[in-house]
Amino acid sequence: MNVKDLDLGHLETEFAPILTVSAPPHVKKPAIEYFLGLTGTDEGKMFIGTSDKFIKNILDLTEDPDDAVVKASYETLINLATLDSTCQRILKCKNCSDVIITNFEKIMDPKYKHADLVCKFLSNLTRSEECAQKVAEIIKDTDKVKVVKLVTILCTKDYNSNADLHYLAPILANLSQSRHIRDEILNRDQWVIQRLLPFVSYMESDIRRLGVVSCIKNCCFDEEHHDWLLSDKVDILSYLLLPLAGPEEFDDDDMEKLPDRLQYLPPDKTREPKAEIRRILLQAILKLCATRDGRQYIKDKNTYVIIRELHKSEGQRSNIPAIMNLIDILIGDEPEPGMENLHQVEIPDHLKEKFKKEDEEDEKEYIAEKSS
Amino acid sequence: MPESKEEKIRRLNQELEDFIAAEVAKSQEKTGDEKSFEEILQEIETHPAFMKDVDYTKPLSKEMEGLMRIKYEQQDPTCNAEAFKEDGNVEFKKKRYDIAVDNYTAGIKIKCPDKTLNAVLYSNRAAAQFYKQNYRSALQDAIIARKFKPDHMKAIVRGAQCCMEMKKYAEASLWSDLGLAIDETNTVLLEIKQKAEKLRSIQEKERRKEEAKERKELAEHKKLITTIKSRGIRLAGLADKGYDPLLFTNVELHNPSGAKVYVDAENTLHWPVLFMYPEHTQTDYIEDFNENHTFEDHIFHMFGPDVPPASWDLDKKYKPENLLIYYEDKEKTTLHQISPSCTLLEALQNKWFLVDAGTPCFIILVNNSRFQQHFVKEYSVIPS
Numbered sequence: 001m002n003v004k005d006l007d008l009g010h011l012e013t014e015f016a017p018i019l020t021v022s023a024p025p026h027v028k029k030p031a032i033e034y035f036l037g038l039t040g041t042d043e044g045k046m047f048i049g050t051s052d053k054f055i056k057n058i059l060d061l062t063e064d065p066d067d068a069v070v071k072a073s074y075e076t077l078i079n080l081a082t083l084d085s086t087c088q089r090i091l092k093c094k095n096c097s098d099v100i101i102t103n104f105e106k107i108m109d110p111k112y113k114h115a116d117l118v119c120k121f122l123s124n125l126t127r128s129e130e131c132a133q134k135v136a137e138i139i140k141d142t143d144k145v146k147v148v149k150l151v152t153i154l155c156t157k158d159y160n161s162n163a164d165l166h167y168l169a170p171i172l173a174n175l176s177q178s179r180h181i182r183d184e185i186l187n188r189d190q191w192v193i194q195r196l197l198p199f200v201s202y203m204e205s206d207i208r209r210l211g212v213v214s215c216i217k218n219c220c221f222d223e224e225h226h227d228w229l230l231s232d233k234v235d236i237l238s239y240l241l242l243p244l245a246g247p248e249e250f251d252d253d254d255m256e257k258l259p260d261r262l263q264y265l266p267p268d269k270t271r272e273p274k275a276e277i278r279r280i281l282l283q284a285i286l287k288l289c290a291t292r293d294g295r296q297y298i299k300d301k302n303t304y305v306i307i308r309e310l311h312k313s314e315g316q317r318s319n320i321p322a323i324m325n326l327i328d329i330l331i332g333d334e335p336e337p338g339m340e341n342l343h344q345v346e347i348p349d350h351l352k353e354k355f356k357k358e359d360e361e362d363e364k365e366y367i368a369e370k371s372s
Numbered sequence: 373m374p375e376s377k378e379e380k381i382r383r384l385n386q387e388l389e390d391f392i393a394a395e396v397a398k399s400q401e402k403t404g405d406e407k408s409f410e411e412i413l414q415e416i417e418t419h420p421a422f423m424k425d426v427d428y429t430k431p432l433s434k435e436m437e438g439l440m441r442i443k444y445e446q447q448d449p450t451c452n453a454e455a456f457k458e459d460g461n462v463e464f465k466k467k468r469y470d471i472a473v474d475n476y477t478a479g480i481k482i483k484c485p486d487k488t489l490n491a492v493l494y495s496n497r498a499a500a501q502f503y504k505q506n507y508r509s510a511l512q513d514a515i516i517a518r519k520f521k522p523d524h525m526k527a528i529v530r531g532a533q534c535c536m537e538m539k540k541y542a543e544a545s546l547w548s549d550l551g552l553a554i555d556e557t558n559t560v561l562l563e564i565k566q567k568a569e570k571l572r573s574i575q576e577k578e579r580r581k582e583e584a585k586e587r588k589e590l591a592e593h594k595k596l597i598t599t600i601k602s603r604g605i606r607l608a609g610l611a612d613k614g615y616d617p618l619l620f621t622n623v624e625l626h627n628p629s630g631a632k633v634y635v636d637a638e639n640t641l642h643w644p645v646l647f648m649y650p651e652h653t654q655t656d657y658i659e660d661f662n663e664n665h666t667f668e669d670h671i672f673h674m675f676g677p678d679v680p681p682a683s684w685d686l687d688k689k690y691k692p693e694n695l696l697i698y699y700e701d702k703e704k705t706t707l708h709q710i711s712p713s714c715t716l717l718e719a720l721q722n723k724w725f726l727v728d729a730g731t732p733c734f735i736i737l738v739n740n741s742r743f744q745q746h747f748v749k750e751y752s753v754i755p756s
Contacts, residue, residue, distance in 0.1 A: 110379040148556065191565060232570055250585070260573040264580035267587070322399050368744055 012053050016299040019056065019057035021064050025063075032061055032072040048076075049086030059090075059099055060108035074117035075229060080122035087131045100138045104145040107168060108153060110160045123211075128309035136178030147184035148192055149177075155195045156209070166312040169211020171200075176218035177204050185215070186225050192237035193219060193229075200281070204357045206274060213277050215303040216240070226294045237288070237298060238262060241306050243272035248309045257302035275316035282307075289329045304330040321358075377553060384550040385522060391543055392515050409512055416519050420485045435483050453484040457493055464500055472500040491521035500529045507537045523554050532564045541572035599635045603663075605720045608728040631659040633730055640664060643716060646733040647674075651743040652684045663717040667697055667734075671712060689738050696744065698735040699725055699752070707751040710734070714756070 017023065018031045035058065038044035048054050058080075061073040080086045090096065091291050103122055106112045126132040139145045153159050155169045175181040185192050200213040216236070220229065229236040238261035245262055245268040249255075272278045285303065289295045307330065311323045335342070347355070392413070407415075416422070420435050456479030463472040476497035498513035511534035517527035528551040532676065535544035548565035551558055600607065631644040645661040647670075648654075658670060671692050673679070681688045698707045701724045711718050719725065720732060737744040
């Protein structure tokens with residue numbers, strides 16, 4: 001049957017009673033599987049995603065006693081949550097706080113079978129900043145979900161023997177767009193961001209690594225934390241630079257200036273293979289260059305030689321601007337007094353326009369390269 | 373619903389168990405009258421504190437028998453152990469750690485069934501041992517204390533501190549993780565964790581630095597041996613065994629200056645070279661003889677008209693034009709004469725030349741001297 005021929009009102013009356021936990025198994029299972037099939041296409045996704053009724057029913061079915069129904073329900077939700085409008089609709093439903101909390105509890109349950117599906121659903125759901133903020137608010141208002149706990153779970157290998165939980169990383173990355181979540185991650189009285197940092201080199205999963213790196217980049221957003229992040233207590237620069245460093249040897253002078261973790265790397269040292277992750281790492285370091293003290297520290301630690309060698313070996317052309325931006329700051333003169341905080345410098349509108357255009361072109365090129 | 377903390381603790385426990393297993397393996401290597409750490413750990417399993425039921429069908433263990441007896445004699449082992457603990461604590465406060473250790477040990481030996489009390493006894497003895505700087509014993513007690521009470525924070529902190537003192541930073545980090553999983557904001561452990569990570573990064577850097585140095589030396593040695601080999605120069609010891617770049621000893625030598633053959637940036641070899649003057653039982657040692665320089669170059673430099681004669685050259689007969697240069701083939705007892713105009717490389721490439729102990733040797737004689745005529749009689753001489 002073609003989606004275009006379906007009438008939403010008719011479908012709701014026909015299907016809504018079947019898509020409930022109380023419906024008999026031989027009916028609800030084929031029904032949810034039919035919906036899963038429908039949401040596999042763009043039209044189907046848009047069609048189902050406009051129905052509050054169906055969304056509620058499918059969310060209810062994630063609590064079904066039948067595993068196959070739960071699985072199909074989550075897979076349907078994962079499909080639906082690729083559309084921002086549907087995500088907003090989900091987050092407007094009456095009991096959405098409970099839904100979000102229950103789902104996070106499922107992630108925190110070390111035995112829950114479908115934890116990976118839950119993670120994928122929530123990572124899709126929180127993709128846009130608006131939705132991430134909404135979910136962050138829900139987390140803020142409950143005692144049942146602790147950001148520190150989520151970080152600890154993410155940093156615990158084999159936390160759940162039934163699930164990899166790799167997609168918890170993009171959830172955290174999305175949520176870290178919210179100030180409140182960042183404050184939790186940057187809690188100085190606990191071991192939180194320090195726990196995350198080693199995972200920037202976690203080669204077993206690209207998803208987890210990308211998520212952690214994005215999350216850490218977001219945490220570099222708040223300048224009042226820069227001193228602490230760069231201090232011995234966190235040593236963030238080492239972790240951001242390590243994946244960008246190759247096996248190159250430097251003379252002793254250059255070597256001794258590098259952070260300890262970067263010195264005398266073995267000849268089989270490899271760089272971060274994902275261009276996107278390299279770019280985010282560069283952006284994170286660039287953010288830390290915003291203040292005068294941060295910039296000075298990053299220069300003193302001989303970051304330049306690492307980035308110089310990265311530049312020589314960078315195969316992704318669209319990463320070059322990010323490298324050049326950083327190199328400009330690392331070898332450039334200090335800005336005049338009053339202009340020292342790079343984030344606070346007033347940029348004239350015509351230049352803003354020009355930069356924006358350049359960035360857009362870089363972005364286009366990047367996407368083109370990525371898809372090719 | 374979330375059991376995450378318990379799960380995490382379980383995992384960390386496993387990691388620590390592995391670490392302990394490694395420690396046990398180490399302690400097994402030692403033999404002696406004292407019980408090994410493994411034996412102590414095994415005994416813990418049969419400790420009355422871990423007993424759920426008494427199996428009367430089997431003979432009772434000594435401890436159980438004792439417990440039963442005491443039970444009926446109206447004496448409580450827990451009270452006794454508690455008393456030893458109190459005594460130990462008093463001594464501990466007076467910083468008399470030896471006596472404190474003895475008290476806690478006495479308490480431990482009672483093997484009372486109270487798990488917490490045993491954990492405290494071991495943990496306190498660990499503290500006393502720690503202050504006596506017996507970090508190994510202290511660590512073992514901390515491990516055993518946690519057997520009785522896995523979340524005994526003092527034991528965990530002590531374990532972490534011991535590892536720090538023993539410079540086992542990775543393990544210290546592990547202990548800290550264990551404690552922080554129970555109490556996320558424990559400031560002592562946060563501080564240890566931080567320090568451990570910092571010191572660990574330095575420790576690992578030093579290790580990498582050492583490895584880098586070794587790699588560099590290995591590469592230099594390989595290059596040197598390859599260069600020597602490519603010249604067709606024979607090194608003593610290499611001839612039979614064939615080409616082995618790891619036979620560094622072939623270019624090693626024992627001389628006071630420590631000079632050694634090396635290859636420079638232009639791929640030129642520089643050898644330490646020995647000139648021998650058997651008539652006077654004298655030698656000259658040239659530390660750096662460029663393979664492209666000739667014998668004349670050096671001889672002129674040493675015996676030329678502008679140079680005062682050597683102290684042993686009483687007859688002033690060592691003049692460049694008078695000198696004959698030979699090398700000796702020890703196996704065949706032959707002397708091979710070398711033209712002064714030939715370079716060191718040409719001499720070394722001579723088919724019969726064998727570099728011994730990394731230092732080419734040459735015999736210098738004065739032409740037509742009585743000594744020369746006498747000396748060469750011992751050999752068959754092959755002219756250049």
